[in-house]
Amino acid sequence: MDAPIINFYAVQSAELESKKVEYNGVNIEVYFHKSHAWNVDRMIESVQDSIDYFTQAFGPYQHKQLRIIEFPRYRSFAQSFANTVPYSESIGFVTDSRDESKIDLPYYVTAHEVAHQWWGHQVSGANVEGAAVMSETLSQYSALMVLEKRFGPEKLRKFLKYELDRYLMGRTGEAFEEMPLYKTQAQQYLHYNKGSVVMMAIYDRLGEKRLNAALKAFLNEFRYQSTPYPTTLDLLSYLKQDATQAEQNFIDDQFKYITLYELEMKEVSISDEADSDGFYSVTLNVEAVKQRADGQGEETEQPLDELIDIVLFSDDPENLLAEDFVIYSQKHQIVTGTNIIELRVKEKPLFAGVDPYVKLVDKDNVNNLAKF
Ligand SMILES: [Zn+2]
Structure with a gap:
């Protein structure tokens, strides 16, 4: 590899078609089952938009390739490894994306996975409460910004409503104790669903420029660092770096309290x-x-x-x-x-x-x- 990677990788083997595009020095490649080509161009478009946005917002992409590789729907997820994204046919490849009144699932999932190349792969959290905020919540935020640029705030509203509903449902079904977001454990309704709403709320308060500058500074401080790994307390100190008292209170309300x-x-x-x-x-x-x-x-x-x-x-x-x-x-x-x-x-x-x-x-x- 050209840049440090986590000791974490995927092995896939299948007979697949491919589409390859070179974009600003990055080889974008999608490997897909021959009858599942419908959304391949949409995924490539999302990779391009995502790399563009994250590069200017947070810093350069660290690899020379970004590969998306389809797997059958034995499982329904996509996951980011260093420059490689195994991607289930059921959450993008066989999705019918023609209805423009619906969220563009392949575009969104792709943006989230590309965001992990920064959040999770360039910086990853210490193995303590809140670690998933640094990977999942920040990837959600990054993907939503790409979505907002592409589809506009009115369409993002539907997505955020869904995220809010999932959070409210999740806390209703909590078996032990709801944590404030900065201490999320294995609580997906917090670091994905609440995290989306919270980050977009902070974006609304601070503005895109200040929020991204804070995230970029956090990333610069902890890029590839493991001695020690950062925690959400580090992240919060960056989010508050030039915030007014009212903004700091708002950030605490969102992260430290329910x-x-x-x-x-x-x-x-x-x-x-x-x-x-x-x-x-x-x-x-x-x-x-x-x-x-x-x-x-x-x-x-x-x-x-x-x-x-x-x-x-x-x-x-x-x-x-x-x-x-x-x-x-x-x-x-x-x-x-x-x-x-x-x-x-x-x-x-x-x-x-x-x-x-x-x-x-x-x-x-x-x-x-x-x-x-
Ligand atoms: Zn993720």
């Missing part, structure tokens, strides 16, 4: 006619509560006073085929209890949402939207 919101768009109304300047008056009633749970699910109310998205839509945000349907999108200071928000807009909205892009861990995200 923080839950219940935001509801309770009532919406709009004037029948536009005023003489052509504006409609919109009144929104948002109910809000913030809680902290312990590992057994016992909740304590926390004071809430945070900037939260308020969005007006001209179409149903559940309709992934809708385009240009955001009429108004601003953060408003939301406090515990009833918040009355008055807006003036030129176009009549059809839906109003509080945190509609699922940037917070909300116990019921269905009531975040209301129809006029």
